[in-house]
Amino acid sequence: MKISQLLKQVNKSISFEFFPPKSKEAEIQLFNTIKELEPLNPTFVSVTYGAGGSTRDRTRNIVKKIHEETNLTVMAHLTCLGHTKQEILDILEDYKNIGIQNILALRGDVPVNVENFELPEDSCKFAVELVKIIRENFGNYFCVAVAAYPEGHPESPNIERDIFYFKKKVEAGADFAITQMFFDNTFFYEFMEKIQKEKINIPVIPGIMPITNFKQIRKFALMCGATIPEELVKKLEAVEDKPEEVKKIGIEYATKQCIDLLEHGVKGLHFYTLNKSDATLQIYNNIKHLL
Numbered sequence: 001m002k003i004s005q006l007l008k009q010v011n012k013s014i015s016f017e018f019f020p021p022k023s024k025e026a027e028i029q030l031f032n033t034i035k036e037l038e039p040l041n042p043t044f045v046s047v048t049y050g051a052g053g054s055t056r057d058r059t060r061n062i063v064k065k066i067h068e069e070t071n072l073t074v075m076a077h078l079t080c081l082g083h084t085k086q087e088i089l090d091i092l093e094d095y096k097n098i099g100i101q102n103i104l105a106l107r108g109d110v111p112v113n114v115e116n117f118e119l120p121e122d123s124c125k126f127a128v129e130l131v132k133i134i135r136e137n138f139g140n141y142f143c144v145a146v147a148a149y150p151e152g153h154p155e156s157p158n159i160e161r162d163i164f165y166f167k168k169k170v171e172a173g174a175d176f177a178i179t180q181m182f183f184d185n186t187f188f189y190e191f192m193e194k195i196q197k198e199k200i201n202i203p204v205i206p207g208i209m210p211i212t213n214f215k216q217i218r219k220f221a222l223m224c225g226a227t228i229p230e231e232l233v234k235k236l237e238a239v240e241d242k243p244e245e246v247k248k249i250g251i252e253y254a255t256k257q258c259i260d261l262l263e264h265g266v267k268g269l270h271f272y273t274l275n276k277s278d279a280t281l282q283i284y285n286n287i288k289h290l291l
Contacts, residue, residue: 001073002143003044003102004175007203012291013043013268014284015205018275020047020058029275030062036277038070040284043268044102046075046178051109052082056091064098075145076100079108080124080133088124088133096141104145104178105130105169128165131172146170148177148204150191154225159194167198176202178270181209181220183228183253185260205268206261210279211250214240251279255286262290 007013016037021027034045045066049059059076066074076095080088095103107127124130127146134144146169149162156162166177182188188206195204211217211228214236221228232253239245258269271280284291 001101002175003073003075003145004143006043006073007176007268010043011267012262013205014040014291015042015268015270016045016280017207017270017272018045018047018062020050020055020062021275022058026275027062031065033273033275033277034066034070034072037273037280038072040281042072044073044075046077046102046104046270049077049079049106049108051079053079053087053108060091060094063095063100067099073102074100075102075104075143077104077106078130079106080127080130081108082119082123084120084122085124085133086122088130089137092134092138092142096138101141102143102145103134104147105134105174106147126165128168128172131169131174135173143175144173146174146177148179148191148195149225150179150182150187151225151227154223159191163191163194163198163200166195167200170200170202174202177204179204179207180224180226181207181272182226183209183211183221183232183257185257185264187227188261189264203267205270206266207270207272208254208258208283209272210254210283211236212247212274212276212279213243214246214250217250247279251282251286254279255283258283258287259290262287 018030021030047059047063049055063074063076066072078091105127131144131146134142148166152159152162192204209217218228235249236246273280
């Protein structure tokens with residue numbers, strides 16, 4: 001079923017992001033995580049797609065397995081950078097053939113481990129082009145989601161320019177958006193005010209990343225331009241060599257962040273799980289009275 005339809009049917013949406021595992025053992029771990037999270041009845045789950053199409057087959061196979069072996073609605077991430085337009089059409093046709101109706105359309109990043117990476121001549125360079133390809137070739141068969149950046153895309157000169165391009169994706173046919181992770185809700189509220197002034201009214205779901213490994217998440221935050229509040233940084237630095245303390249602080253902070261968002265009328269939360277269930281389950285139990 002299309003996620004855009006499901007979002008209209010639920011009062012509050014929760015959803016989870018997974019990444020395609022690199023080994024059989026990691027795949028077993030992922031499906032154990034899915035088994036633990038499935039009883040929470042998420043509106044949907046999504047599976048990421050590596051830079052330059054580096055996880056193309058693994059993403060497709062995991063999406064197919066979730067679709068066929070669980071009751072979950074699954075969305076496939078698709079990045080266009082590095083693919084020819086024909087490759088994109090082939091990927092989309094394949095997803096249609098296996099019954100997938102939901103695509104997260106992304107530009108993607110240049111793969112960092114590929115020397116002298118060159119874009120194919122006939123390739124998409126921006127997510128808006130991918131949205132247009134989907135709509136022009138598949139009409140409304142797919143529900144199309146896009147990314148939103150409450151603090152602005154790292155390559156954008158300012159938030160106004162970023163919203164200009166976000167609006168282009170909406171005008172091209174995006175049904176809803178999921179935000180990049182953020183840790184200060186003020187950025188999200190200000191972003192929502194700005195897009196409402198631009199008469200952008202698609203659902204925008206906040207992306208929540210519980211900090212369970214400070215070094216790892218700080219690296220992610222630097223890459224995507226997400227600000228970790230100084231007060232939280234100090235707390236985590238003080239216990240950086242105590243994993244359980246880091247996790248406890250991270251879960252407490254994410255819980256407060258989610259409660260604040262829900263009390264401000266947010267209609268959904270999207271959890272970046274890193275293929276683990278524990279932190280997400282704890283946060284869910286802390287906030288379920290608001291869902």
